[in-house]
Amino acid sequence: MANKILVFVEQRNNEIKKSSLETVKAGAEFAKELNAEVEAVVVGGDIADFNSIAKYGVPKVTHIKNQDLNVYTSSGYAQVLSDFANETGADLLLFANSAMGRDLSPRVAVKVDAGIVADCVGFTFENGEVIATHPVYAGKALTDVKINSPKKIFTIRPNTFNLGDAADATAEVSVKEVDNVNTSVKVVDITRASDKLDVAEASIIVSGGRGMGGPENYAMLEELAGLLGGAVGASRAAVDAGWRPHSDQVGQTGKTVSPNLYIACGISGAIQHMAGMRTSKYIVAINKDPEAPIFTIADYGITGDLFEVVPALIEEIKKG
Amino acid sequence: MKIAVCVSHVPDTAAKINVGADEKSIDKNGVSFIINPYDEYAVEEALKTKEALGGEVVVISLGGDEVKETIRKALAMGADSGVHLKKEGYFDSYATAKALAEELKAQNAEMVFFGKQSIDFDSGVVGQMVAEMLGYNSVSVVVDLKIEGNNIRAEREIEGGKEVVETTLPAVITAQKGLNEPRYASLRGIMQAKKKTIEEKEAQTGDSRVELLKMRKPAPKAPGKILGSDASVVPELVRLLKEEAKVI
Ligand SMILES: Cc1cc2nc3c(=O)[nH]c(=O)nc-3n(C[C@H](O)[C@H](O)[C@H](O)COP(=O)(O)OP(=O)(O)OC[C@H]3O[C@@H](n4cnc5c(N)ncnc54)[C@H](O)[C@@H]3O)c2cc1C
Numbered sequence: 411m412a413n414k415i416l417v418f419v420e421q422r423n424n425e426i427k428k429s430s431l432e433t434v435k436a437g438a439e440f441a442k443e444l445n446a447e448v449e450a451v452v453v454g455g456d457i458a459d460f461n462s463i464a465k466y467g468v469p470k471v472t473h474i475k476n477q478d479l480n481v482y483t484s485s486g487y488a489q490v491l492s493d494f495a496n497e498t499g500a501d502l503l504l505f506a507n508s509a510m511g512r513d514l515s516p517r518v519a520v521k522v523d524a525g526i527v528a529d530c531v532g533f534t535f536e537n538g539e540v541i542a543t544h545p546v547y548a549g550k551a552l553t554d555v556k557i558n559s560p561k562k563i564f565t566i567r568p569n570t571f572n573l574g575d576a577a578d579a580t581a582e583v584s585v586k587e588v589d590n591v592n593t594s595v596k597v598v599d600i601t602r603a604s605d606k607l608d609v610a611e612a613s614i615i616v617s618g619g620r621g622m623g624g625p626e627n628y629a630m631l632e633e634l635a636g637l638l639g640g641a642v643g644a645s646r647a648a649v650d651a652g653w654r655p656h657s658d659q660v661g662q663t664g665k666t667v668s669p670n671l672y673i674a675c676g677i678s679g680a681i682q683h684m685a686g687m688r689t690s691k692y693i694v695a696i697n698k699d700p701e702a703p704i705f706t707i708a709d710y711g712i713t714g715d716l717f718e719v720v721p722a723l724i725e726e727i728k729k730g
Numbered sequence: 731m732k733i734a735v736c737v738s739h740v741p742d743t744a745a746k747i748n749v750g751a752d753e754k755s756i757d758k759n760g761v762s763f764i765i766n767p768y769d770e771y772a773v774e775e776a777l778k779t780k781e782a783l784g785g786e787v788v789v790i791s792l793g794g795d796e797v798k799e800t801i802r803k804a805l806a807m808g809a810d811s812g813v814h815l816k817k818e819g820y821f822d823s824y825a826t827a828k829a830l831a832e833e834l835k836a837q838n839a840e841m842v843f844f845g846k847q848s849i850d851f852d853s854g855v856v857g858q859m860v861a862e863m864l865g866y867n868s869v870s871v872v873v874d875l876k877i878e879g880n881n882i883r884a885e886r887e888i889e890g891g892k893e894v895v896e897t898t899l900p901a902v903i904t905a906q907k908g909l910n911e912p913r914y915a916s917l918r919g920i921m922q923a924k925k926k927t928i929e930e931k932e933a934q935t936g937d938s939r940v941e942l943l944k945m946r947k948p949a950p951k952a953p954g955k956i957l958g959s960d961a962s963v964v965p966e967l968v969r970l971l972k973e974e975a976k977v978i
């Protein structure tokens with residue numbers, strides 16, 4: 411049961427994140443299924459346009475403001491969000507399972523006295539109850555769980571809800587100024603590897619393993635990913651060889667991803683690699699070894715030399 | 731400084747996972763267990779902190795008798811003592827956090843290390859919940875840590891980069907790969923670990939809030955299509971991605 415749903419919408423650098431819009435879409439769906447109210451909350455920043463939130467189904471938006479909230483502070487965000495949830499009587503909170511969502515939501519759970527299920531990849535609704543699917547053992551098994559406490563928090567893995575088309579809608583925004591923000595934990599600097607898309611958030615990933623032969627050959631994967639609007643990932647063998655940064659590693663000790671399309675180039679498909687990407691909606695494998703385990707989970711496979719196949723793929727996609 | 735590390739006992743990353751007959755847990759037959767890989771970074775960082783600032787390191791694990799093996803592993807790496815919070819059966823992240831927080835309060839630990847995630851249930855939440863229960867500061871998914879006096883400067887991994895976070899003691903840190911290189915337990919360490927004490931206590935978990943209805947294997951994927959063995963099938967691949975999969 412839930413009466414009031416609150417969706418936490420994350421801003422970074424005054425921009426609303428795509429994974430949060432997916433969470434907004436989830437919130438709208440929850441509200442319909444549970445016959446509940448839904449609203450969204452944005453903390454900090456200087457946001458020009460909240461209409462994207464309305465366009466994905468949640469018109470009611472509160473913007474909590476204080477200059478100490480412009481940059482992430484887990485202590486401050488947890489405080490203002492919990493206060494707001496208590497004031498509005500929200501009993502179901504949704505977060506994206508992003509770096510911020512995962513840092514913040516457990517603290518909010520304790521503050522508002524909620525049960526929490528992190529990293530959900532699907533939901534069903536039965537008699538007004540939410541049943542969440544949470545992968546365990548690196549996705550080698552799935553659990554169906556429900557929260558029995560009156561207050562509930564779910565964090566949702568990026569790409570679980572596809573954004574689809576935006577409706578034409580305008581947000582009703584109320585601004586809430588707060589004071590005495592607790593900044594005992596404060597972000598003082600952000601270093602960006604670059605402006606590149608993170609594999610954990612990308613809806614298309616082109617990933618390269620030991621079969622790439624060396625760091626210089628990733629240029630063609632960058633080109634392919636660029637054409638597709640995706641990100642480049644890597645296996646641990648490529649990361650351990652120093653060809654790619656650890657932040658690109660997909661797998662059990664790297665990132666867990668579920669893009670719409672995962673293209674594995676020169677990756678054998680070790681159990682720890684597959685653990686991190688098996689929930690991808692479509693998997694393409696390019697590997698010269700027809701016995702490579704990656705083919706057991708690939709939707710489409712080419713058992714050939716990636717140094718021929720990848721350039722041909724780039725040319726074919728350029729044709730449009 | 732009193733330093734604590736919380737460690738979980740998990741199946742090896744290479745283990746094949748089968749669901750047990752109860753459809754609520756895994757079939758443990760033939761599965762070997764290890765210290766949670768992220769908790770090894772946590773133990774290493776705790777030991778480094780002790781070496782730099784002095785103090786003692788206590789290792790805490792919650793679960794059945796089997797978790798003692800993982801506590802011993804941390805003791806062999808160099809931790810001073812262990813606490814086994816005994817509890818069989820099912821408990822959720824909240825209950826886990828509750829039991830750990832109760833013990834940490836009793837220990838009066840100023841600096842507490844966790845892994846960023848336990849690779850069994852993969853929630854990545856217990857450390858932050860414990861911090862909130864204790865009223866401690868926390869930084870999660872940390873890849874670099876400096877403690878000077880009362881001040882902490884930590885780098886945490888975020889999408890496409892890193893955040894530099896400043897806070898103060900007492901604090902909880904959750905460790906990510908890259909934070910350090912965990913040491914191997916020496917033979918001497920292993921021998922000494924046998925003599926170190928592991929105190930056993932009844933775990934105060936309270937009630938679980940999350941109910942596990944069912945554990946299942948992901949639906950097997952229908953066998954994919956091998957399109958061919960060279961670049962001549964690339965146009966067909968692109969057509970399928972556009973028309974059948976509709977992903978590009
Ligand atoms: C505790 C632990 C955690 C781990 N975590 C991870 C993790 O998070 N992520 C991860 O990826 N791994 C992880 N591993 C490592 C994993 O077991 C494998 O070693 C690793 O995934 C192998 O990477 P790879 O597929 O790139 O290399 P390989 O297994 O060496 O495969 C290379 C493949 O490239 C193919 N190839 C070579 N040349 C060409 C060519 N010209 N054209 C086409 N194909 C070609 C080969 O046929 C081969 O199949 C972990 C291991 C352990 C023990």
Ligand SMILES: Cc1cc2nc3c(=O)[nH]c(=O)nc-3n(C[C@H](O)[C@H](O)[C@H](O)COP(=O)(O)OP(=O)(O)OC[C@H]3O[C@@H](n4cnc5c(N)ncnc54)[C@H](O)[C@@H]3O)c2cc1C
Binds near residue numbers: 845
């Ligand atoms: C939905 C759900 C169902 C569950 N079902 C079962 C079940 O059927 N059988 C069963 O035995 N358990 C079950 N558990 C319990 C689960 O095994 C424990 O909660 C697990 O130890 C922590 O998992 P987590 O994903 O919450 O930890 P995370 O939040 O990922 O853990 C983060 C860190 O917390 C610390 N930590 C976590 N667990 C412990 C621990 N036990 N002792 C000391 N430190 C720890 C470690 O430092 C770890 O790196 C379930 C948990 C959940 C959330």
